[in-house]
Structures are given as C-alpha cells and as structure tokens.
Amino acid sequence: MKQFLQFVKKEFIHILRDPRTLIILVGMPMVQILIFGFALTNEVKNARFVYVDHSGDPMSHRLIQRLEASRYFESAGAVTGPEGIDRAFRRGVCRIALVVPADFEAATRRPDGATVQLIADASDPNTANTLVNYAEAVVADFSRELAGPAQPPFSIRSETRMRYNPQLKGAYNFVPGVMAMVLLLVCTMMTALTVVREKEMGTMEVMLVSPMRPLRIILAKAVPYLLVSFFNITTILLLSVFVLDVPIRGHVGLLFAESALFTGVALSLGLLISTATASQQTAMFISLIGMFLPTIMLSGFMFPIENMPLPLRVLSNVVPARWFFVIVRSVMIKGTGIAAVWKETLVLAGMFVFFTTLAVRKFKLRLE
Amino acid sequence: MTEDVIQAEGLTRRFGDFTAVDAISLSVARGEIFGFLGANGAGKTTAMRMFCGLLKPSAGKARVAGYDVWTETEAIKRSIGYMSQRFSLYDDLSVVENIRFYAGIYGLGRAEVRERGDRMLEELGLTAERKALVRSLPPGWKQRLAFSVAILHEPGIVFLDEPTGGVDPITRREFWKMIYRAADRGITVFVTTHYMDEAEYCDRVSIMVDGRIEALDTPAGLKREHDTDSINEVFLRLARQARRTE
Numbered sequence: 051m052k053q054f055l056q057f058v059k060k061e062f063i064h065i066l067r068d069p070r071t072l073i074i075l076v077g078m079p080m081v082q083i084l085i086f087g088f089a090l091t092n093e094v095k096n097a098r099f100v101y102v103d104h105s106g107d108p109m110s111h112r113l114i115q116r117l118e119a120s121r122y123f124e125s126a127g128a129v130t131g132p133e134g135i136d137r138a139f140r141r142g143v144c145r146i147a148l149v150v151p152a153d154f155e156a157a158t159r160r161p162d163g164a165t166v167q168l169i170a171d172a173s174d175p176n177t178a179n180t181l182v183n184y185a186e187a188v189v190a191d192f193s194r195e196l197a198g199p200a201q202p203p204f205s206i207r208s209e210t211r212m213r214y215n216p217q218l219k220g221a222y223n224f225v226p227g228v229m230a231m232v233l234l235l236v237c238t239m240m241t242a243l244t245v246v247r248e249k250e251m252g253t254m255e256v257m258l259v260s261p262m263r264p265l266r267i268i269l270a271k272a273v274p275y276l277l278v279s280f281f282n283i284t285t286i287l288l289l290s291v292f293v294l295d296v297p298i299r300g301h302v303g304l305l306f307a308e309s310a311l312f313t314g315v316a317l318s319l320g321l322l323i324s325t326a327t328a329s330q331q332t333a334m335f336i337s338l339i340g341m342f343l344p345t346i347m348l349s350g351f352m353f354p355i356e357n358m359p360l361p362l363r364v365l366s367n368v369v370p371a372r373w374f375f376v377i378v379r380s381v382m383i384k385g386t387g388i389a390a391v392w393k394e395t396l397v398l399a400g401m402f403v404f405f406t407t408l409a410v411r412k413f414k415l416r417l418e
Numbered sequence: 419m420t421e422d423v424i425q426a427e428g429l430t431r432r433f434g435d436f437t438a439v440d441a442i443s444l445s446v447a448r449g450e451i452f453g454f455l456g457a458n459g460a461g462k463t464t465a466m467r468m469f470c471g472l473l474k475p476s477a478g479k480a481r482v483a484g485y486d487v488w489t490e491t492e493a494i495k496r497s498i499g500y501m502s503q504r505f506s507l508y509d510d511l512s513v514v515e516n517i518r519f520y521a522g523i524y525g526l527g528r529a530e531v532r533e534r535g536d537r538m539l540e541e542l543g544l545t546a547e548r549k550a551l552v553r554s555l556p557p558g559w560k561q562r563l564a565f566s567v568a569i570l571h572e573p574g575i576v577f578l579d580e581p582t583g584g585v586d587p588i589t590r591r592e593f594w595k596m597i598y599r600a601a602d603r604g605i606t607v608f609v610t611t612h613y614m615d616e617a618e619y620c621d622r623v624s625i626m627v628d629g630r631i632e633a634l635d636t637p638a639g640l641k642r643e644h645d646t647d648s649i650n651e652v653f654l655r656l657a658r659q660a661r662r663t664e
Contacts, residue, residue, distance in 0.1 A: 056522030060511065067510045252504030259470050259500040259577075261492065262523045 053262060057270035064244065065274060075240065079232040079282045083289050086224040097181055098126040098144040100135060105154035113166070116192045117148060122184045139171045146170045146181045158196065225290045226378035227351030229283065230371035233309065234316050234345055236279050239337035241320030244271055246333040249324075264413060272317045279313045280306075299385025308381065308391070311398050312374040318405035319370075325412040345371040373397045423448050423575055423606045424469060429478035429487075431464050438464040440629035441478060446622075448574070451597060451607045453617045453637075456626030457657045462610050463579070465626070469608070470577055471495050483574045496524070499573040499605075503580035506564050509553040513544060516552055517567060524571035538566045558589035562596060569600055576600065578609040582616065594619050614650040623649070625656050632656045 065071055099117065103110050118125045126144045129135055135147040149167035151157065157164035168185050170178035245268075248254040257267050283306065290296040298305065319341065327333045346352055348362065349371035355363055366372050373394040380386040388395070424446040431439040439461045446452045456462045467473040469482050471491030480487040483497035500506070507516045514535065521531040539545045542562055552560060561581065569576050578597075582590045594616065597607055609620070617623050617637060624634040633640055633656055637649055644652045 053523050053525060056519055060508070060515075060519045063511055063515060064508070251509075252502050253506055253508060255502055256500055256506040257523070258472055259495060259498070260520075260523050261496045261525070 054266055054270055057262070057267070058273050061244070061271060061274040065278070071240070075236055075278050076281065076285075078235070079228070079286055080289065082232065083225070083228050083286050084293070086228055096124045097122060097146065097184075098124050099146045099148060099185070100126050100129045100138045100144050101148040101150065102129055102131060102135065103150045104152040105150050107153075107155040109155035109158060110150040113150065113154075113189070113192055114148065117185065117188050120184075120188050123188070135169055144171075145177060146185060148185070163193075224351075225286065225294070225296050226375050226382065227349065229286055229309065229378055230312070230349060230351065230374050231342070231345055232282050232286065233279055233313050233374075234341050234371065236282060237275050237313050237316035238320040238323065238341050239334065241272060241275050241317055242323040242327070242333040242337055243330055245321065245324035246327055246330050249328060250330060265410065268321055268410075268413065272321070275317065275320075276310075276313060279309075279316075283309045296382070298382050300381035301387065304388060305378065305381050308374070308377045308395065308398075311395065311402065312370065312377075314402045315370045315374075315398055315405060318402060318409050321409040322405055322412065325409055344369045348372060349375045351375055370398060370401050373401075421448055422446060423484070424452075424480070424482050424608065426469075426480040427478060429465070429468060429480045430476050431461075431468060431473065432476045437629055439468070439475075442626070442629075442631045444624055444631060444634060446575075446606055446608060448606055449601050449604045450621045451601050451609065451619070453620030453623035454608060454610045454626070455614075455617055455623055455653060456610075457660060460626040460657075460660070461629040462626055466577060466579060466608075466610065469494075470498060470500060497574050499568040499571065499576035501564050501568040501576070501578050501581055503583040505552075505560055507552045507560060507567065510551060512549050512551050513539070513555070513563065514548045516563070517570065520567045521570055526571055534570055538570065542566060557585055558592065561585060561589070561593060565593065565596055565600075569605060573605065575606040575608060578607065580610050580612060582611065582613060590616065614648065614653060617649045617653075625653055627656050627660050632659075 065075065101114055101117075103114065114125070117123050123146075126138065129138055129147070135149075138144050138147065147169040149169065151165065151167075154164055154166075166189060168182055168189075170182050172178035245254070248257065258264065287298065287302075287305070291298060320337070323333055323336050323340075327336060344365075348355070348358075348366040348369045350366070351371070355366050355372070358366065377391045377394045377398075380391050384390075422445040424444070426445070427443045428441040429439060429443070430437065430441050442461075442465060454462055454466070464473065468475050468480065468487055471482070471487060471494040475487060482494050485491075485493040485497065487494065508519070511519065517535045517538070518531055521535065526534070536545075539548055542559070544559065544563065547555065547559075552563070555563070565576075565578070565581065568578075582593055585593070590613070597609070597619075601607055609616075611617065620637065622634065622636050623640065624631045625640075626632070633643075633652065635643065640649060640652050641647060644655060646652060
C-alpha cells in the first residue's frame with residue numbers, strides 16, 4: 051500500500067510540475083463550459099422578429115407595438131404569409147415571427163379568446179425556446195392588461211410552432227456534452243499519454259522489473275486522473291448552476307456516481323490505447339480521432355441521433371459518451387432517478403468491464 | 419568458497435519459429451562483474467529479460483538469487499536492481515524525489531530511505547543538488563545517480579543494460595569505478611555493453627552469437643585462446659560468423 055501511495059504521489063508530481071498538463075486538466079473544462087455556456091446564452095436582448103398581420107385592426111397594432119416596445123424584441127418589419135416568414139428565417143433576418151389572425155380584435159372579445167401564432171426558427175433550439183418564452187410572456191402580459199380586473203372572457207392565447215426542430219432536442223445539451231468531452235480528454239487521452247510516456251522514457255521497463263505488480267502500476271496511474279476528474283465534474287456543475295443557470299433537478303449523488311462510472315470507462319479506454327501504442331503521438335492521435343470525433347459527432351451532443359442515417363445511428367451505440375449523455379441530461383435537466391436511466395447505466399457498466407478486461411489482458415500479454 | 423547467484427542451464431526462448439535465445443548455460447558468482455556481450459539481435463536483451471523475471475523461458479532452467487525464473491519471478495524482482503541504457507530516472511522529479519520514489523516501490527522504510535539516501539548523495543557529491551530536478555543535471559551525473567538508485571535497496575544482483583551508451587570516456591571510467599565499488603560490497607554486476615574496452619574491466623565475459631553463447635571466459639583467457647591482444651578482435655571473429663542480422 052505504501053508502495054502504491056508513493057506511486058500515486060509521483061503521478062501527482064508529474065501533473066503538477068508540468069504547467070501545460072495542469073492547464074489542460076483543470077483550466078480547459080472551465081473554459082469550455084464557459085464558452086459553450088455563453089455561446090448558447092439564455093439572455094435575449096433586442097432579438098428581431100417579423101410579423102404577419104392578417105387583421106390589421108388597432109388591437110393587432112397594439113400587440114405588435116407592445117412586442118416591439120419590450121426590451122427583448124425589435125421589429126424587422128411585416129412580411130406576407132408563411133413564405134415571407136420562411137424567407138426571413140433562411141436569410142437570418144430574424145429568429146421568431148408573430149402571426150396575428152384575421153378579425154383579431156373581435157376574437158379577443160369572444161368567450162374562447164383569440165389566438166396568435168409564434169413561429170420560431172428552432173435550428174438553434176436553445177435560442178428558439180428562450181425567444182418563444184419571452185414572446186409568450188409579453189403576449190400574456192398584454193392580454194392581462196386588456197382584461198383588467200375583469201378576467202377572461204377577454205383573452206389572447208399564443209400558440210407556438212418550432213420550425214426545423216419541433217421537439218427542441220438539444221436544449222441544455224452543452225453541459226452534459228462538455229462533461230463527456232472533458233472526462234474523455236482527462237481520462238482517456240491523459241492516461242494513455244502518461245503510460246506511453248513512461249514506455250518512451252524507459253521508466254516503464256524499470257517499473258516492470260521492480261516488485262510492483264503490473265496491475266498496481268496501472269491502477270496507480272489511474273488514481274490521480276480519477277481525482278482530477280472529480281474535481282472537474284464539480285467545477286463544471288458549479289459553473290453550470292451558478293454562472294449558466296442550468297439547474298440540477300435530479301440527485302447530485304446519482305450524477306456523481308454516473309460520472310464515476312463514465313470516468314471508469316474513459317480510463318479503461320485510455321489504458322487500452324496505451325497498451326496498443328508505443329509513441330505519445332500515436333496515442334494522442336488515436337485518442338483524438340478515435341474518441342473525440344465520435345464523442346462530438348455521434349453522442350447526440352451536437353447532432354440529434356434521431357436525425358442520423360441508420361448506419362450512423364447503429365454506430366452511435368458503441369460511443370460511450372452517447373449513453374452518458376442521455377444519463378446526465380435525464381438526471382440533471384429532467385430530474386429523473388436511477389429508474390429512468392438504469393438501461394444506459396447498464397450499458398456503461400458493460401463497456402467498463404469489457405474494456406478493462408481487454409486492457410488488462412493486452413497489458414499482460416505484452417509482458418509475456 | 420564462492421556461491422553462484424545466477425545459474426542457467428539450457429535456457430531457451432522462442433518467439434514462434436524464431437529462437438531468440440538458444441540453450442544458453444552460464445553461472446555467475448557472488449560479487450563478480452559479468453560482461454554479457456553480443457551484437458544487436460544476438461539475444462542479449464531476451465536473455466536478460468528472462469533473468470529479470472520479465473519473460474518466461476520456453477525451455478531450460480535458471481535460478482537468479484536462488485529463485486527459479488519459472489515460478490518465483492516476484493521474489494527475483496525483489497532481489498535485483500536494474501538500470502537500462504535509457505535513464506531510469508524521472509526528469510521532472512527532483513533528485514531526492516526520485517530516490518524516495520524508487521526506495522518506496524522497493525518497500526524501504528522512511529528512516530532507511532533518509533539514511534541511505536543521504537549517504538548516497540554524499541558519496542556522489544550531490545548533496546547540494548538534492549532539490550534540483552534531474553532534468554537539470556549533466557548526463558554523467560544522471561547516470562551515476564541512476565546506478566546508485568538502482569542499488570539503493572541493496573540487491574544481490576544488479577542488471578545493467580548498456581548503461582554507458584552515449585557518454586564520454588571519462589564519464590564511463592568514473593562509472594566503472596562505481597561498479598567496482600558495488601562489486602566490492604558483494605553486489606553481483608551483470609552488464610551488457612557495446613564497448614570492448616569495458617569488456618576488459620569485467621571479471622568474465624560471454625559473447626553471444628545468434629542466440630548461443632560462443633565464448634565464456636576471463637578477458638585474458640579469451641585473448642589467449644584466440645591468440646590476439648584485444649577483446650575487440652575476439653568479438654569480431656565470433657560475431658562475423660553470425661547469420662542472423664538485426
């Protein structure tokens with residue numbers, strides 16, 4: 051055990067003494083979460099909208115003015131019909147459109163009230179969602195004001211249409227996505243690199259000749275990165291909650307437990323890569339091409355898996371981040387418990403066992 | 419009476435059809451400096467790996483420090499020291515951190531580490547540099563430090579795999595003085611080298627060709643047998659018979 055601790059201590063010295071490694075390990079997660087966070091910011095200011103006014107009566111004018119007067123929106127003018135809206139979306143003139151039906155004023159006085167339509171460009175689901183929420187609030191506000199103390203029958207309801215991505219898949223995606231990416235980077239790439247570096251330097255040979263058992267060497271290498279990962283998960287979650295206002299609705303303990311499982315998968319992959327490669331460049335290359343690209347492309351983080359062609363959908367099943375991603379999103383954003391994610395958890399556990407067995411086997415084989 | 423700390427009989431290692439080490443037999447006595455020579459690809463490294471307990475033999479018998487290479491590799495590992503041609507120290511750790519780390523993996527206690535480490539640093543004249551990163555030391559110092567670290571746990575045998583590769587003759591001479599001192603303390607030294615002048619420093623040398631030991635004697639004995647005045651000449655004559663290339 052003392053032997054083991056000595057080894058872990060040495061690994062920490064390696065990490066702490068190399069500023070570049072330290073920056074990658076600890077700085078990068080924060081930078082990533084902030085970049086992703088602010089790129090997909092929830093704050094809306096002066097968003098442009100177009101409108102289709104089928105009614106053209108004073109009431110519809112007031113509504114449009116009201117929207118324009120709010121500090122969130124700014125009018126980009128009137129368009130005619132759905133084609134006009136589509137054109138405006140495609141040109142990027144605006145991201146949201148308001149459609150006022152004919153006989154608006156009259157409809158507001160009918161018992162079932164009037165309905166306006168809000169159409170959003172949901173190719174960027176986060177922004178679309180936010181814009182619609184704000185616009186709905188403005189409409190509701192307007193409706194309440196008109197009604198005065200006499201509550202309904204006087205009412206305006208809004209009905210929303212999300213264009214291009216009706217189910218809004220992708221909302222709150224970035225926090226789970228960044229978590230998966232960071233853990234992969236720290237655990238897979240860094241573990242692979244540190245083992246391969248020892249091979250390159252010839253110190254691995256000395257380790258193997260020492261009484262230290264091979265499995266212990268591997269384990270001792272993994273421990274510091276496991277700890278760094280936990281530090282990173284904590285930072286990411288704190289930043290998410292306090293800086294980006296992304297809630298943690300589920301159980302934090304469950305979130306950590308699932309992260310630990312995913313970290314285990316990432317570590318075992320790193321070890322597997324390290325047993326198969328002899329140079330740091332190769333290890334880096336395999337980690338990047340073999341791990342990062344699939345994580346970004348096929349995990350559902352950037353592109354919804356449902357929209358992929360069948361072969362890619364099938365392929366995405368072997369990407370560990372895909373499963374982790376679903377788990378984090380469910381636990382964190384939807385607030386579900388283990389009952390909702392046991393299947394994904396089981397898949398990750400299976401991957402962990404599989405990769406670890408393979409890595410240990412290969413490692414022992416290499417010794418023979 | 420001297421006792422043999424390395425004994426091998428018909429030790430063989432095959433990789434598929436290829437016989438890397440072909441039934442070698444040798445014995446090395448306690449405190450002896452044994453030179454293990456051979457061209458690249460002659461099978462030196464494979465043989466050495468078997469002695470260190472890293473590789474299982476395909477056939478034959480061998481005991482190192484009294485332990486069987488087939489079944490007692492863990493015990494062997496505890497009883498030997500090892501230093502390779504590439505430095506075995508960590509560049510980004512300080513001198514004293516390296517000492518503590520290696521002492522730690524060999525299970526030395528804290529007090530022992532401090533006492534032996536201090537004595538070692540004093541002998542090496544490195545006391546002032548104890549906090550310096552190994553990276554900043556000149557190559558000759560690194561190498562002597564690496565050797566001292568390899569024998570810090572007082573192993574019965576130390577294996578040196580081309581320990582003097584790439585250093586200048588003066589540093590090599592200094593290094594050999596350390597080897598002699600270790601041998602005087604009863605540590606058996608098993609060393610591979612490409613430098614024939616170093617072979618002259620050994621008590622006995624073996625020359626491997628194509629996986630077999632073609633010659634094994636004292637340097638003087640070998641020269642007499644081949645009627646020449648340099649080990650280099652003996653080596654070249656034997657190595658020229660090799661059919662295997664790298």
